[in-house]
Amino acid sequence: EPKTIGQRGAFIVIEGLDRAGKTTQVKRLCDKLYSQGHNIKTLRFPDRTSPIGKMIDSYLQSQTEMDDHVIHLLFSANRWEKAKWMEETLKKGCTIVCDRYYHSGMVYSAAKHNPNLSLDWARAPDVGLPKPDAVIFLDLEPEEAEKRGGYGDEKYEKKEMQQRVRELFYTFESDMKVVNAGESLEIVGDHILEKIEETLKDVLEGRSRVGKF
Numbered sequence: 249e250p251k252t253i254g255q256r257g258a259f260i261v262i263e264g265l266d267r268a269g270k271t272t273q274v275k276r277l278c279d280k281l282y283s284q285g286h287n288i289k290t291l292r293f294p295d296r297t298s299p300i301g302k303m304i305d306s307y308l309q310s311q312t313e314m315d316d317h318v319i320h321l322l323f324s325a326n327r328w329e330k331a332k333w334m335e336e337t338l339k340k341g342c343t344i345v346c347d348r349y350y351h352s353g354m355v356y357s358a359a360k361h362n363p364n365l366s367l368d369w370a371r372a373p374d375v376g377l378p379k380p381d382a383v384i385f386l387d388l389e390p391e392e393a394e395k396r397g398g399y400g401d402e403k404y405e406k407k408e409m410q411q412r413v414r415e416l417f418y419t420f421e422s423d424m425k426v427v428n429a430g431e432s433l434e435i436v437g438d439h440i441l442e443k444i445e446e447t448l449k450d451v452l453e454g455r456s457r458v459g460k461f
């Protein structure tokens with residue numbers, strides 16, 4: 249018997265640094281919640297499948313150059329493309345587990361140290377998007393990331409950039425539940441579950457509405 253019948257679903261976001269194991273943990277969390285009887289949808293940003301997503305993908309692979317503001321607005325537009333679907337899905341009683349969202353949007357762009365692209369500027373285009381019920385931040389020490397085999401080839405996968413991103417994520421500490429991603433898969437998974445337990449209960453028992461950023 250699905251637990252979410254008659255109630256809205258919960259909106260859970262997993263944020264974090266590259267190499268923190270976001271994708272694996274999103275999968276584990278979905279499997280776990282599904283086994284508990286939740287209706288689940290997953291989402292990841294950037295969603296590289298849409299026309300805007302394809303432009304983002306090309307930028308991240310250094311195949312196209314773009315002004316910092318332009319790519320920032322495309323990342324935001326890529327979330328707005330999904331906003332209506334997200335609202336409808338939650339309303340139907342489906343829980344959404346999402347790999348990255350507007351915190352990534354703000355911090356990666358602001359980490360570029362472009363004097364004309366402040367954190368405030370970066371925040372503005374995302375204002376009004378559906379607000380997650382819980383944001384987990386999978387934090388990883390830079391040394392630990394290195395031990396995991398270093399970063400890949402995409403645009404932002406450089407040590408200095410990752411360090412600035414990490415510092416900026418911490419300016420949003422009060423919005424997020426920090427989980428140390430340096431532990432084993434199982435322990436990280438258990439910590440995530442612990443941190444969202446209360447939120448899930450509030451949502452499923454009808455005590456909380458979908459907010460807006």
Ligand code: FDM
Binds near residue numbers: 266349354357405
């Ligand atoms: N990224 C992701 C941004 O710069 N802005 C955003 O709004 C989002 C959602 O894109 F470096 C960055 C973060 C990362 C890159 O992300 C691709 P994935 O999770 O590796 O696909």
